[in-house]
Amino acid sequence: MADHLTAALHRLPTPRCAYLYDTTALRTRTAQLRAALPANTTLLYAVKANGHPDVVHTLAQTCDGLEVASGGELALALQAGARRIAFGGPAKTDTELAAAVHAGALLNVESPHELRRLAALGLHGDICLRINRATTPLTGSHTMTGTPTPFGIDEHQLPDVLATLPTGLRVIGFHLHGVSNNLDGPAHATFLTDAITWSQQTASAHHIDLRVVNAGGGLGIDYHTDRSIDLTPLSTVTVPDGLELILEPGRYLTADAGWYAAEVLDLKTTHGRTFAVLRGGTHHFRLPAAWGYSHPFTVIPIDDWPHPYPRPEIHNTHIDAVGELCTPRDVLARGQHVTHLRAGDILLFARAGAYGWDISHHDFLRHDPPTFITL
């Protein structure tokens, strides 16, 4: 455990509950990813993974720009001084379309109706089309292409869409984000090469001057171990000169730069199962409940016990780490072994920097929010 992290945990007000984000870890992670990417690749950060202003500000500096999918994220990106912005999402409002164009963002247009709305708003310029390809060569947690989804234009409809493209709009590329949390490095490299080949063939068939291939995000991490997708195969991808390959990962850049910490308020055994009841839970960190897995934790011992009554403690026990919500679904981990755990100790959940706080239902039961600390 890094000393600065432990020190920050000890300084927290009690009962302790916090998200900790480490900007040095964000910088290191970005540098590792950049080193693995082929030439002519542009790295954007997908803000939806973690919209904390310090995280967004750091990644706006270390990446080439940001990928956003709402007016709120666009505002964050502008505040963070992003050099490049890509704007996507299947449900853009007129206000968002106008704001994105005025901010100089590259739009990923997701339907023929959206094209007509852009034209009617008098918005002109270069755009990318998001395509739901006929097939996907990838597996991962959320498949968005090669299958019915609200994302992008069905590949089969592309000829019609291009034939009726409103004047003033020029297609310069395709957006092909297809999957989340892919752990297979060689498969991701194949996906990138295939995205480039498909885009080149489609562009030449429709007389498009192809400049951009956006292959989205989806670089995965394995929550059960400390493993991430192997990036080495990505360097074998060739991006032809004159073409820009855009990658816009979220999870890969932020997951390991965030921790969720929650103090054990109570320990109890009912019907043979032992529960550590936390000051915190899935209203702060919903990912394990949303995906139905146990998120590993480490115990941070807190030796202080200023109370006159005995301190609950357990030895060599499998526990469920549960939250403060009045629902049996408020579970962060099931059946994890602890050698020693006391009320007042902290459970520390690593890899909580992506899709943690940002996807959680904060107001359910109206408990206090966690403390947010940027290291």
Ligand SMILES: *Cc1c(COP(=O)(O)O)cnc(C)c1O
């Ligand atoms: C969510 C999303 C990303 C980021 O996905 P990760 O799995 O976090 O890398 C990138 N692009 C688009 C269009 C997205 O919707």
